[in-house]
Amino acid sequence: MYKNYQTNSRLQALDKFSRVNDRYLTGIKNIAKTFVTRRSDWSIGIYTGESLFDFACPEKISNPVLTAKDITDVPANFVADPFMVCEDGIWYMFFEVLNSFQNKGVIGLATSNDAYKWNYQQIVLDEPFHLSYPYVFKFQNEYYMIPETSxxxxxxxxxxSNFPKKWTFIKTLLDKNDFVDPSIFQYNNLWWLLTATSEDRNILRLYYSQDLTxxxxxxxxxxxxxGNKNNTRPAGRVVVLDDKIIRYTQDCERIYGNKVRAFEITELTTTSYxxxxxxxxPVIKASGMGWNQIGMHHIDPHKIGTNKWIACVDGKRDRLVIKQNSILAILQKRINARFKVNN
Structure with missing residues (x-):
């Protein structure tokens, strides 16, 4: 009987401790939610491969090559959606910068001598509305850009008007819809444009024109x-190579921006598709760790030799950050300000 009493007492003590511990942990979690939130951070990397469907991080590169910390002229939450071109041996990369102060996207520029090591330059395009996906291309020795302006x-x-830093609005090509990730290319003497629409971004529309403007x-x-989330939304430059048309698409079936798939457009006329x-x-996908832990949703490939391709890509990871209006954030700002004054 005494042993049973001892056992019951121990069980009651353990149960009481467990309840107290649960309340303690719940309290800690609630406090944490007050000051801390989870945020997805996009950054930019460079991949290489032997074909349009075979890309990986090369040994000579430490990805990511560009992050929000590289942005010096505006406060930035992340960088994403990179497109690049090569002119006179210099690589120019244009990409979305999410301005954390204005909570909208602007277009940034970075340059490189080898497409491996990049130097941030400045913001080159800013509008009253959100900008992203700066699809840059060359036509008749002039550079054009179609950013997403949904x-x-x-x-x-x-x-x-002064490449690469000054851009001038020319014309609205299409309107009265929330077009996302517009992707333009030339094929059989016509211009073609793929873009996603609808609130769920699960409708892919196709347009064509004899004239760019x-x-x-x-x-x-x-x-x-x-209605297909794994092959609708464009995910980078459409490549026309040896009469083949390759388009990349975001696979958003499970989560937004999880991986990128490739499709070959086998028939394209003004009446058929x-x-x-x-x-x-998939061509690229989340790695499960590091800078592209939970997602990759963009690729812009360029041929640099026989069976040699280089591409700018982006990747997403989750991290905990201090909420902007929390007491901790205010204290952090004051400490940072004091540190700057003292230094």
Whole structure:
């Protein structure tokens, strides 16, 4: 009987301790939620490969090559959606910078002599509305840019008036819809443009035109994809190579921006559209750790030799950050300000 009493007492003590411990942990979690939040951070990396469907991080590169910490002229939460071009041996990369003060995207510029090591330059395009996905391309020896401007319900064309730092708005190509990730390319003497629409970004529309600056017509088969989250939203530059058209798409079936898949457009005329998934999908995906822990959703590949490709990509990770309006954030700002004064 005494042993039973001892056992019951111990069980009661353990139960009481467990309840107290649970309340303590719950209290700690609630306090943490008051001051700390989880944020997804995008950053930019460089991958290489032997084909348009085979990319990985090369040994000579320590990714990411650009992060929000590299941005010096605006406060930044992340960098993403990189596009690059090479002019006279210099690589120029344009990308979204999320301005944390204004909570909207602007377009930044970085340069490189070898496409491996990058130096941030400055913000080159800022509008009253959100900008991202700065699709840069060359036509008739002039550089153009079509950034995503879905917040303005339009697709807008910009031209470099002083490449690479000054861009001038030329014309609205399409309007009255929330076009996201507009991706333009030339094929068979026509301009083609793929863009996602709808609140869920699960509708892919196709347009074509004889003239870059006007006369855009929606394809009779458009929308060419509806209701499929793993192959709708564009994920970077459309590549036309040896009469083959390769488009990249975000796979958002499980979570937004999880991985990138590739599709070959096998038939494209003003009346027809067909595509098929390529072997080896996904082309790039989350690694489970580090800078691209939980997602990759963009790729811009460029051929640099026989069976040699280089691409700028982006990756996402989760991290805990102090909430901006919390007491800890205010104290942190004061400490940082005091530190700057003392130094």
């Amino acid at each position: 917040e303005a319900d339009s697709i807008r064309l910009y031209k470099a 006007g006369g855009w017509i929606e394809h009779p088969k458009s929308p060419v994809i509806e 067909q595509e098929k998934a390529v072997k080896g999908n």
